[in-house]
Amino acid sequence: MAADDDRATQEAGLSPSVTFARTWLDRRSWVDVARGAVTGADRVAEALIDGLAWDGDGGRVFRYDHWVDVPRLGSGYPLDRPPHPVLHEVHRALQHRYGVRFAAPSVAWYRDERDSVAFHRDRDMQWLDDTRIALLVVGARRPFLVRPRAHRHAHELPDHGATVDLAPGDGDLLVMGGGCQAGWEHSVPKLTHRVGPRLSVQWRWTSRTGRQERGGSYSKPLHFSRP
Ligand SMILES: O=C(O)CCC(=O)C(=O)O
Numbered sequence: 001m002a003a004d005d006d007r008a009t010q011e012a013g014l015s016p017s018v019t020f021a022r023t024w025l026d027r028r029s030w031v032d033v034a035r036g037a038v039t040g041a042d043r044v045a046e047a048l049i050d051g052l053a054w055d056g057d058g059g060r061v062f063r064y065d066h067w068v069d070v071p072r073l074g075s076g077y078p079l080d081r082p083p084h085p086v087l088h089e090v091h092r093a094l095q096h097r098y099g100v101r102f103a104a105p106s107v108a109w110y111r112d113e114r115d116s117v118a119f120h121r122d123r124d125m126q127w128l129d130d131t132r133i134a135l136l137v138v139g140a141r142r143p144f145l146v147r148p149r150a151h152r153h154a155h156e157l158p159d160h161g162a163t164v165d166l167a168p169g170d171g172d173l174l175v176m177g178g179g180c181q182a183g184w185e186h187s188v189p190k191l192t193h194r195v196g197p198r199l200s201v202q203w204r205w206t207s208r209t210g211r212q213e214r215g216g217s218y219s220k221p222l223h224f225s226r227p
């Protein structure tokens with residue numbers, strides 16, 4: 001059988017040898033990446049697409065003082081009812097490695113190169129000083145850009161001020177930790193070349209310490225009346 005056929009029929013599984021590589025962003029903020037943590041990741045992509053109910057066409061959220069489009073589809077599932085069994089294994093392995101209990105995951109589906117999420121912090125977690133956000137990315141490998149929050153108005157810089165591209169895809173795990181949601185922003189930008197579907201499963205934990213964020217959240221919009 002051709003290698004492509006093997007890949008297409010391979011059932012998904014947690015790789016027996018997962019290695020995490022840590023990138024320190026500053027003294028208290030880091031990102032871990034484990035390449036190929038889930039093998040046969042295309043099966044997971046199919047199970048997510050077919051097994052979950054997807055919300056409308058991305059919709060719009062109120063961000064600070066204006067509405068922005070979030071062109072991608074969103075979903076989620078209860079921790080004990082994953083649409084593919086390997087997601088349960090990934091969840092357990094992540095909790096074991098990071099020593100925290102994650103909330104029920106949310107899931108994002110970028111249908112093609114036009115879907116994206118702009119630079120943001122996951123402010124809906126409210127306590128941002130010490131968080132863990134674990135992402136399993138399946139499907140297309142696309143840029144995942146990280147920039148210091150101080151670059152948020154530096155639109156003239158290349159890649160809008162991004163300093164790191166972690167480019168996860170095809171079964172990679174990416175974990176943002178420490179102060180990543182306090183002092184850093186992340187994005188999955190639009191592309192000008194064609195790409196297939198990309199999905200991310202996102203498990204979140206916050207220490208609930210430090211200052212509590214209030215106001216316009218990015219992924220869970222407050223329902224202000226529209227201007
Ligand atoms: O899909 C991704 O890799 C990132 C998604 C994200 O940052 C979010 O939904 O807050």
Ligand SMILES: [Fe+2]
Nearest residue numbers: 120121122186
């Ligand atoms: Fe995010």
